Amino acid sequence: MRRYSAFAIAREAARYHSGWERAWASPEPKKKYDVIIVGAGGHGLATAYYLGKNFGITNVAVLEKGWLGGGNTGRNTTIIRSNYLQDTSAAIYEKARSLYETMSQDLNYNVMFSPRGVIMLAQTEHEVRGYQRTAHANALQGVKTEFIGPQRVKELVPIINISGPRYPVLGGLWQERGGTARHDAVAWGYARACSDMGMDIIQKCEVTGVRREGGKVVGVDTTKGAIDCDKLGLVVAGHSGVLADMAGFRLPIESLALQALVSEPIKPCMDVVVMANTVHGYMSQSDKGEMVIGGGTDGFNNYTQRGSFHHVEETVRALVETFPMISRLKMLRQWGGIVDMTGDRSPILSKTPVEGVFVNCGWGTGGFKSIPGSGWAMAELMAKGHSPLAEEFGLNRFAEGRFIDESVAAGVAH
């Protein structure tokens, strides 16, 4: 792999950019791999990357039914933060956030991580107490967050209306090193690094069956034929239920649509991410100047990557109250992704009833921020059979009633 650098740009500029290589190879599948990962979203690719980087396992294929990053990884609003309540969650989300800090250097690929700061607004007394509690929990976990008052919120976000009639801003949970990154670049950067380690990333290859012998996985059926493997990782977000069905078990997951939208580009007006969980909306400004907007999930099971229009209206209504100046803004695009929701709003990283099959799913509305930490833990789980970061996120927590309740921290969908 030729490294990207300022020198490379100068070199290519001098020869009409004729020397750039393809970022990753697109091979035909081999007959057999040590490990197959289903799903080339951020979590699948990060799993493959850390299998190679941390454990030297490189005879790996990542199979993707569509195109790389075309699932939720390329559809999300890219909020990165780690201010969760439970210790278990803080550990994996903070691991991920800290890996984002150095991801561009690590991958030699600019993922545009922008730790511009994230505020979660407190707009009811209940929320004030909730976020103060989270700030205390974060202090004990070593995650740097702070509960700030309304004046500080106004200083950080001059365009916000802190004295709205129904839900005035009473304060906020502020994580200074939270922020955003470029979603496609995360998928592309990992793919390039995986391909460089000799792994096969195979797009337009849908897994249609999981082949088992004596309770153990032996391979998969795909639209490009049967492929054998020793271990199989299912990392398919909204399609986890479908893949689990192929492998013969059920998951505590429901698939729902989550939508987002962006406005026309405008001059810089907000340099932090603001989330308003009570009124259900959040917003940030992209480097291009578009306001990036999201809200809550739609209510019913859905695999169509389309949501209902009234949810968009509810989200925008809430944000116009909070940021009156956006009321004349035109919206350019709106889209949906299929998110994998668990009852306790925490992910599943686990072995399964089928030997050799592992699942990584349930990140629901908030798994972009966790991609590197999740890949790190999943690789360890698949390579060694256990991982401290993944331990508590096993499927057995449902049987044992050991939930990792993040329904408050997950508040609004993000």
Next chain:
Amino acid sequence: MLILHCPYCGVDAEETELHAGGEAHLKRFGPGSSDADFESYLFGRENPKGVHFERWRHVNGCGKWFHAARCTATLEVFGTYSAQVLEPPQDIRDAITAKRPGWSWRDIQ
């Protein structure tokens, strides 16, 4: 926008009048059942990409719960029916078979 016919008050209600209540016809397991059955009743879900039976409430209307059969891959509605049944009635099954020959859902066909 999703529109469901409320079998109780007869209104063709649109989504903002309705509240989704999740998977229908769950088989309940309580005290005395095995841990696996209890867990599966509480948390395990079919979550199919295709024919789905579900509970809905006409919340901003007559307030009644009812059942709907719907396709999660196309958002097509096959029909709605009473909440007072443990399995989808024959006419609903026939309506689904006409559109999705060979479908099955749990042990229901």
